Amino acid sequence: MFNPLKNTNRTMTPLALFVVAIIVLLSASPVLAEYADVVLNRHAEAEGVRPVIYPHWFHRIRFRCKVCHHELGFQMKVGSNDITMAAILDGKFCGMCHNDETAWGLEHCHRCHSGLPGLKTGIRGDNKAGGPGDY
Amino acid sequence: MAIRSKKTQWVENKLLLFVLLWIAGSVCCFVPAANAKDVFANDGLHDPQGPSFNELQRPDAAFAGFPVDSVGNKVRWVQALRDGIITPRTNIVPDTTIKILDMDLILGNTGDNAYVRFPHRAHTEWLDCANCHPDPFKEKFGTSGIKMGAILEGKFCGKCHGAVAFPLTECARCHSVKPDTFRGKFGVQPVEKH
Numbered sequence: 001m002f003n004p005l006k007n008t009n010r011t012m013t014p015l016a017l018f019v020v021a022i023i024v025l026l027s028a029s030p031v032l033a034e035y036a037d038v039v040l041n042r043h044a045e046a047e048g049v050r051p052v053i054y055p056h057w058f059h060r061i062r063f064r065c066k067v068c069h070h071e072l073g074f075q076m077k078v079g080s081n082d083i084t085m086a087a088i089l090d091g092k093f094c095g096m097c098h099n100d101e102t103a104w105g106l107e108h109c110h111r112c113h114s115g116l117p118g119l120k121t122g123i124r125g126d127n128k129a130g131g132p133g134d135y
Numbered sequence: 136m137a138i139r140s141k142k143t144q145w146v147e148n149k150l151l152l153f154v155l156l157w158i159a160g161s162v163c164c165f166v167p168a169a170n171a172k173d174v175f176a177n178d179g180l181h182d183p184q185g186p187s188f189n190e191l192q193r194p195d196a197a198f199a200g201f202p203v204d205s206v207g208n209k210v211r212w213v214q215a216l217r218d219g220i221i222t223p224r225t226n227i228v229p230d231t232t233i234k235i236l237d238m239d240l241i242l243g244n245t246g247d248n249a250y251v252r253f254p255h256r257a258h259t260e261w262l263d264c265a266n267c268h269p270d271p272f273k274e275k276f277g278t279s280g281i282k283m284g285a286i287l288e289g290k291f292c293g294k295c296h297g298a299v300a301f302p303l304t305e306c307a308r309c310h311s312v313k314p315d316t317f318r319g320k321f322g323v324q325p326v327e328k329h
Binding site: 033034035037039053056061063096097108111116117119124125 | 174178179180181182185186187188190191192194197198207208209210212221223224225226227228231233260261262263265266294295297298299302
């Protein structure tokens, strides 16, 4: 058993350990975007609303991929679906579910338009994943 | 070593013990400590000024009780589905046909690495055949020209792995078949009797 009270041979002073501990704590701290969150901001900010954050993690608890990416026809590539508010209000894309039936309706603008100003369209992840080609 | 008074040594040792306990404590408590903070508050994504900021569910709250992973969403999605912890809908339109295929393939062009076992079942529980066939995979073993370099560029398996499914850093989850113990043939594997 390691007994710090007996260890007279130590090479690290408590001060050095203190510094290391601070560095360890700081480097572990940053909170990052949840893996597979998608930012949609091709029109939103230019039209005066916050960018949209689409959370994969939240939806995949409730729907299998095939519901959106097969049945509802979402292409599996960020930016490849021409998602506009007009199309959504017309019952397409997010509007296929956010219609007060499968999910809450479109009057809750800010649940979708929830992003910080200036976000770029694309998929987000932790330090290990920034999307395909940037694992 | 410099000679130090008993008193200084005692103080030093106590300090050392304190620091060690503190490190251990902060490592063990790191997860709850992170939970105590709002994970959306500075994720570089959500605007805390947004009127619905507080209405949105946080992933750490949603994932409580889910099987834990070390990467991606930190959730073992295949297990969560199999254990019935989540029951995501398979369809919205009532007459959509749900296709599940129980067929493992072993791919052997892996250089010095372990061979790759591709399980159709785990995939088709989430996905439709059309998500993979005919693009990016031809429906005939060994004909799609899969290469690791292309996967890392977001093609083939990398279309999903590294974006939504577990990331490509987890080599051994795909490269899971040890060449020195594998006695079968590459391609479609005989269905295992359970």
